[in-house]
Amino acid sequence: EPEVTQTPSHQVTQMGQEVILRCVPISNHLYFYWYRQILGQKVEFLVSFYNNEISEKSEIFDDQFSVERPDGSNFTLKIRSTKLEDSAMYFCASSEPGLAGGSTRAYNEQFFGPGTRLTVL
């Protein structure tokens, strides 16, 4: 069964360093997402990505964050200069293309990866 994969499973970095979190979405999916969960808090939406551009982003997704689909298979989240408060579990997700005609109530299931735990020291 196809699945979303994420690497690494755990990343430890020093404050101020750049990190790149990697995701391989399901191969025929076209919509991609990043979410994060700070320990003990809610899973929060960061960004959605379609057709090589950002579709939507949250207030959390500031200039320190960027996303890229560099080679048609990987989907990456980069944090340019990590802060202590960036420590969290980061989840990647992907979903199939929308339904033809764009039903306003349709929902295409988002398939999630196992997450990368980022620890900023």
Added chain:
Amino acid sequence: GNSVTQMEGPVTLSEEAFLTINCTYTATGYPSLFWYVQYPGEGLQLLLKATKADDKGSNKGFEATYRKETTSFHLEKGSVQVSDSAVYFCALSVSTGANSKLTFGKGITLSVRP
């Protein structure tokens, strides 16, 4: 804005016990509602969903009914198994298209004892 509130956890039950996990929401617009489950070492998986009021989502013995009047989507199972031990997330999506962000609750850890 949109938000989801789940009951505080963790929850520990004996096998075959009845399970209820509460979830309430606030939303601008007409949300679709979901329960996601995360088994140890795995990603979040969609457990069930409901897209309109009074719809009942069901899967693997779990059920949840979309209650618009109480803005709730409580998860229930009549007889839990050890294999149900996982983290459960309630979520909503308000969308004008077929792909949009999910708004999650904090999640609750369920442990089922043999």
